[in-house]
Amino acid sequence: MEKSDLQFFRDWFRDYTSGFHSRDRDMEWLIQIKIGHSYRVGENTKEIGNELGIGKNDLLLAETIGLFHDIGRFEQSVRYGTLHDDRSENHAILGVKVLEKESVLSNLDKKEGEIILTAIRLHNAKALPDIQDDKTLFYSRLIRDADKLDILRVVTDYYERRRQKRNPLIELELEDGPGYSTSLVQDILEDRISDAGELRTLNDLKLLQLSWIFDINFLPTLKRVCEKRYLERILKGLPDNSEIREVDSHIRSYIERRFIEGA
Numbered sequence: 001m002e003k004s005d006l007q008f009f010r011d012w013f014r015d016y017t018s019g020f021h022s023r024d025r026d027m028e029w030l031i032q033i034k035i036g037h038s039y040r041v042g043e044n045t046k047e048i049g050n051e052l053g054i055g056k057n058d059l060l061l062a063e064t065i066g067l068f069h070d071i072g073r074f075e076q077s078v079r080y081g082t083l084h085d086d087r088s089e090n091h092a093i094l095g096v097k098v099l100e101k102e103s104v105l106s107n108l109d110k111k112e113g114e115i116i117l118t119a120i121r122l123h124n125a126k127a128l129p130d131i132q133d134d135k136t137l138f139y140s141r142l143i144r145d146a147d148k149l150d151i152l153r154v155v156t157d158y159y160e161r162r163r164q165k166r167n168p169l170i171e172l173e174l175e176d177g178p179g180y181s182t183s184l185v186q187d188i189l190e191d192r193i194s195d196a197g198e199l200r201t202l203n204d205l206k207l208l209q210l211s212w213i214f215d216i217n218f219l220p221t222l223k224r225v226c227e228k229r230y231l232e233r234i235l236k237g238l239p240d241n242s243e244i245r246e247v248d249s250h251i252r253s254y255i256e257r258r259f260i261e262g263a
Protein backbone atom coordinates (compact mmCIF):
# COMPACT_ATOMS: atom_id res chain seq x y z
CA MET A 1 0.00 0.00 0.00
CA GLU A 2 1.26 3.47 -0.93
CA LYS A 3 0.80 6.84 0.68
CA SER A 4 -1.28 7.89 -2.34
CA ASP A 5 -3.73 5.05 -1.56
CA LEU A 6 -4.32 6.50 1.88
CA GLN A 7 -4.89 9.93 0.34
CA PHE A 8 -7.45 8.41 -2.01
CA PHE A 9 -9.20 6.76 0.97
CA ARG A 10 -9.27 10.03 2.89
CA ASP A 11 -10.80 11.82 -0.09
CA TRP A 12 -13.35 9.05 -0.60
CA PHE A 13 -14.28 9.12 3.10
CA ARG A 14 -14.80 12.88 3.01
CA ASP A 15 -17.00 12.71 -0.10
CA TYR A 16 -18.98 9.71 1.09
CA THR A 17 -19.76 11.09 4.55
CA SER A 18 -20.67 14.53 3.18
CA GLY A 19 -23.83 12.90 1.83
CA PHE A 20 -25.13 12.10 5.31
CA HIS A 21 -25.61 15.48 6.93
CA SER A 22 -29.03 15.90 8.50
CA ARG A 23 -31.48 18.69 9.35
CA ASP A 24 -32.37 16.87 12.55
CA ARG A 25 -30.16 18.39 15.29
CA ASP A 26 -29.49 15.19 17.26
CA MET A 27 -28.82 13.23 14.09
CA GLU A 28 -26.47 15.86 12.69
CA TRP A 29 -24.57 15.91 15.98
CA LEU A 30 -24.24 12.15 15.82
CA ILE A 31 -22.96 12.24 12.24
CA GLN A 32 -20.38 14.84 13.28
CA ILE A 33 -19.34 12.71 16.24
CA LYS A 34 -18.95 9.69 13.96
CA ILE A 35 -16.88 11.61 11.42
CA GLY A 36 -14.58 12.93 14.17
CA HIS A 37 -14.43 9.47 15.74
CA SER A 38 -13.33 7.89 12.43
CA TYR A 39 -10.46 10.35 11.96
CA ARG A 40 -9.32 9.98 15.57
CA VAL A 41 -9.45 6.18 15.44
CA GLY A 42 -7.31 6.45 12.29
CA GLU A 43 -4.83 8.50 14.33
CA ASN A 44 -5.01 6.09 17.27
CA THR A 45 -4.24 3.04 15.12
CA LYS A 46 -1.25 4.88 13.69
CA GLU A 47 0.07 6.04 17.07
CA ILE A 48 -0.39 2.72 18.84
CA GLY A 49 1.03 0.86 15.82
CA ASN A 50 4.01 3.20 15.79
CA GLU A 51 4.66 2.62 19.48
CA LEU A 52 4.50 -1.11 18.81
CA GLY A 53 7.20 -0.64 16.18
CA ILE A 54 5.35 -1.62 12.98
CA GLY A 55 6.75 -0.43 9.62
CA LYS A 56 5.73 2.50 7.45
CA ASN A 57 3.49 0.53 5.07
CA ASP A 58 1.83 -1.26 7.93
CA LEU A 59 1.03 2.10 9.48
CA LEU A 60 -0.79 3.11 6.28
CA LEU A 61 -2.85 -0.05 6.45
CA ALA A 62 -3.54 0.55 10.15
CA GLU A 63 -4.75 4.09 9.53
CA THR A 64 -7.01 2.93 6.70
CA ILE A 65 -8.68 0.38 8.95
CA GLY A 66 -9.14 3.05 11.62
CA LEU A 67 -10.65 5.54 9.19
CA PHE A 68 -13.06 3.01 7.67
CA HIS A 69 -13.95 0.84 10.66
CA ASP A 70 -17.28 2.60 11.32
CA ILE A 71 -18.20 3.41 7.74
CA GLY A 72 -21.38 1.36 8.21
CA ARG A 73 -22.53 3.75 10.96
CA PHE A 74 -23.56 6.41 8.47
CA GLU A 75 -26.00 4.29 6.53
CA GLN A 76 -27.18 2.72 9.79
CA SER A 77 -27.92 6.12 11.40
CA VAL A 78 -29.85 7.45 8.46
CA ARG A 79 -31.68 4.27 7.53
CA TYR A 80 -32.67 3.16 11.04
CA GLY A 81 -32.26 6.29 13.22
CA THR A 82 -30.40 4.27 15.86
CA LEU A 83 -26.90 3.04 16.69
CA HIS A 84 -28.37 -0.07 18.25
CA ASP A 85 -27.09 -2.98 16.16
CA ASP A 86 -29.71 -5.28 17.71
CA ARG A 87 -32.53 -3.02 16.56
CA SER A 88 -31.10 -2.38 13.10
CA GLU A 89 -28.20 -4.37 11.67
CA ASN A 90 -24.58 -5.04 12.57
CA HIS A 91 -22.78 -1.85 11.53
CA ALA A 92 -19.46 -3.67 11.02
CA ILE A 93 -20.94 -6.03 8.44
CA LEU A 94 -22.84 -3.14 6.91
CA GLY A 95 -19.52 -1.26 6.61
CA VAL A 96 -17.89 -4.15 4.77
CA LYS A 97 -20.86 -4.19 2.36
CA VAL A 98 -20.51 -0.45 1.71
CA LEU A 99 -16.76 -0.75 0.94
CA GLU A 100 -17.38 -3.71 -1.35
CA LYS A 101 -20.33 -2.12 -3.14
CA GLU A 102 -18.37 1.05 -3.80
CA SER A 103 -15.19 -0.92 -4.77
CA VAL A 104 -13.21 1.40 -2.52
CA LEU A 105 -10.32 -1.01 -1.96
CA SER A 106 -9.99 -2.24 -5.53
CA ASN A 107 -6.54 -0.68 -6.05
CA LEU A 108 -4.95 -2.57 -3.17
CA ASP A 109 -3.50 -6.02 -3.49
CA LYS A 110 -5.88 -8.82 -2.54
CA LYS A 111 -4.27 -9.70 0.78
CA GLU A 112 -4.31 -6.10 2.04
CA GLY A 113 -7.95 -5.72 1.06
CA GLU A 114 -8.84 -8.90 2.91
CA ILE A 115 -7.01 -7.79 6.06
CA ILE A 116 -8.86 -4.46 6.05
CA LEU A 117 -12.28 -6.06 5.55
CA THR A 118 -11.72 -8.75 8.18
CA ALA A 119 -10.49 -6.27 10.78
CA ILE A 120 -13.50 -4.04 10.12
CA ARG A 121 -15.95 -6.94 10.18
CA LEU A 122 -14.66 -8.10 13.57
CA HIS A 123 -14.03 -4.73 15.22
CA ASN A 124 -17.23 -4.85 17.28
CA ALA A 125 -17.45 -8.62 17.88
CA LYS A 126 -17.74 -9.47 21.57
CA ALA A 127 -14.54 -11.49 21.22
CA LEU A 128 -12.27 -12.31 18.32
CA PRO A 129 -12.60 -15.78 16.81
CA ASP A 130 -9.52 -17.93 16.14
CA ILE A 131 -7.55 -16.09 13.47
CA GLN A 132 -4.73 -18.10 11.89
CA ASP A 133 -3.06 -15.34 9.91
CA ASP A 134 -0.74 -13.29 12.19
CA LYS A 135 -1.14 -10.06 10.31
CA THR A 136 -4.93 -10.25 10.22
CA LEU A 137 -4.92 -11.05 13.93
CA PHE A 138 -2.64 -8.11 14.71
CA TYR A 139 -4.76 -5.55 12.84
CA SER A 140 -7.98 -6.98 14.25
CA ARG A 141 -6.61 -6.49 17.75
CA LEU A 142 -5.21 -3.06 16.95
CA ILE A 143 -8.50 -1.63 15.63
CA ARG A 144 -10.38 -2.91 18.67
CA ASP A 145 -7.94 -1.06 20.94
CA ALA A 146 -7.92 2.13 18.89
CA ASP A 147 -11.72 2.16 18.69
CA LYS A 148 -12.27 1.61 22.42
CA LEU A 149 -9.74 4.30 23.25
CA ASP A 150 -11.68 6.90 21.31
CA ILE A 151 -15.13 5.72 22.43
CA LEU A 152 -13.92 6.09 26.01
CA ARG A 153 -12.87 9.62 25.14
CA VAL A 154 -16.21 10.46 23.51
CA VAL A 155 -18.40 8.99 26.25
CA THR A 156 -16.35 10.39 29.14
CA ASP A 157 -16.60 13.81 27.60
CA TYR A 158 -20.33 13.30 27.00
CA TYR A 159 -21.09 12.08 30.55
CA GLU A 160 -19.31 15.10 31.99
CA ARG A 161 -21.35 17.54 29.89
CA ARG A 162 -24.68 15.81 29.48
CA ARG A 163 -26.40 18.10 31.99
CA GLN A 164 -26.06 20.90 29.46
CA LYS A 165 -26.93 18.87 26.38
CA ARG A 166 -28.38 15.41 26.18
CA ASN A 167 -28.47 13.12 23.21
CA PRO A 168 -30.67 10.03 23.56
CA LEU A 169 -28.98 8.43 20.54
CA ILE A 170 -25.58 8.35 22.24
CA GLU A 171 -27.23 6.97 25.40
CA LEU A 172 -28.74 4.17 23.31
CA GLU A 173 -32.09 5.47 24.58
CA LEU A 174 -31.48 3.85 27.97
CA GLU A 175 -33.32 4.88 31.10
CA ASP A 176 -31.35 7.16 33.45
CA GLY A 177 -31.82 6.31 37.12
CA PRO A 178 -29.79 5.20 40.12
CA GLY A 179 -30.15 1.49 39.30
CA TYR A 180 -27.79 -0.89 37.56
CA SER A 181 -27.59 -4.63 36.92
CA THR A 182 -25.50 -6.61 39.38
CA SER A 183 -24.61 -9.09 36.61
CA LEU A 184 -22.53 -6.32 35.00
CA VAL A 185 -20.73 -5.71 38.31
CA GLN A 186 -20.12 -9.43 38.55
CA ASP A 187 -18.61 -9.48 35.05
CA ILE A 188 -16.07 -6.85 36.07
CA LEU A 189 -15.20 -8.62 39.32
CA GLU A 190 -14.52 -11.73 37.22
CA ASP A 191 -12.39 -9.89 34.61
CA ARG A 192 -15.01 -10.38 31.92
CA ILE A 193 -16.25 -8.05 29.23
CA SER A 194 -20.04 -7.66 29.47
CA ASP A 195 -22.67 -8.30 26.87
CA ALA A 196 -24.17 -5.25 25.18
CA GLY A 197 -27.49 -7.09 24.95
CA GLU A 198 -27.93 -7.00 28.74
CA LEU A 199 -28.18 -3.23 29.12
CA ARG A 200 -31.20 -1.75 30.90
CA THR A 201 -30.03 1.59 32.28
CA LEU A 202 -27.45 4.25 31.51
CA ASN A 203 -25.43 3.02 34.49
CA ASP A 204 -25.34 -0.40 32.82
CA LEU A 205 -23.82 1.23 29.76
CA LYS A 206 -21.16 2.84 31.96
CA LEU A 207 -20.38 -0.53 33.57
CA LEU A 208 -20.14 -2.14 30.13
CA GLN A 209 -17.67 0.54 29.07
CA LEU A 210 -15.61 -0.07 32.22
CA SER A 211 -15.53 -3.79 31.43
CA TRP A 212 -13.80 -3.06 28.10
CA ILE A 213 -10.57 -2.78 30.08
CA PHE A 214 -10.42 -6.59 29.96
CA ASP A 215 -10.30 -6.44 26.19
CA ILE A 216 -7.45 -3.97 25.76
CA ASN A 217 -4.78 -5.86 23.84
CA PHE A 218 -1.71 -3.62 23.92
CA LEU A 219 0.06 -1.77 26.71
CA PRO A 220 0.41 1.51 24.72
CA THR A 221 -3.42 1.58 24.64
CA LEU A 222 -3.69 0.83 28.35
CA LYS A 223 -1.18 3.57 29.06
CA ARG A 224 -3.34 6.09 27.17
CA VAL A 225 -6.51 4.99 28.99
CA CYS A 226 -4.72 5.59 32.30
CA GLU A 227 -3.20 8.93 31.28
CA LYS A 228 -6.62 10.32 30.36
CA ARG A 229 -8.19 8.86 33.51
CA TYR A 230 -11.18 7.65 31.49
CA LEU A 231 -12.18 4.90 33.88
CA GLU A 232 -11.97 7.07 37.00
CA ARG A 233 -14.08 9.69 35.25
CA ILE A 234 -16.77 7.16 34.25
CA LEU A 235 -16.75 5.75 37.79
CA LYS A 236 -17.50 9.23 39.15
CA GLY A 237 -20.86 9.11 37.38
CA LEU A 238 -21.88 5.84 39.04
CA PRO A 239 -23.55 5.57 42.47
CA ASP A 240 -21.14 5.89 45.40
CA ASN A 241 -21.63 2.60 47.25
CA SER A 242 -19.51 -0.32 48.41
CA GLU A 243 -20.22 -2.41 45.30
CA ILE A 244 -19.03 0.29 42.93
CA ARG A 245 -16.00 0.97 45.15
CA GLU A 246 -15.15 -2.70 44.83
CA VAL A 247 -15.40 -2.36 41.04
CA ASP A 248 -13.04 0.61 41.25
CA SER A 249 -10.37 -1.18 43.27
CA HIS A 250 -10.70 -4.36 41.19
CA ILE A 251 -10.05 -2.43 37.98
CA ARG A 252 -7.08 -0.63 39.55
CA SER A 253 -5.40 -3.85 40.60
CA TYR A 254 -6.09 -5.45 37.19
CA ILE A 255 -4.34 -2.56 35.42
CA GLU A 256 -1.46 -2.59 37.87
CA ARG A 257 -0.99 -6.31 37.22
CA ARG A 258 -0.92 -5.79 33.43
CA PHE A 259 1.83 -3.20 33.74
CA ILE A 260 3.84 -5.37 36.11
CA GLU A 261 3.51 -8.36 33.78
CA GLY A 262 4.39 -6.09 30.83
CA ALA A 263 1.79 -7.59 28.51
Ligand SMILES: [Fe+2]
Nearest residue numbers: 069070123124
Ligand atom coordinates in the same frame (compact mmCIF):
# COMPACT_ATOMS: atom_id res chain seq x y z
FE1 LIG B 1 -17.89 0.51 15.40
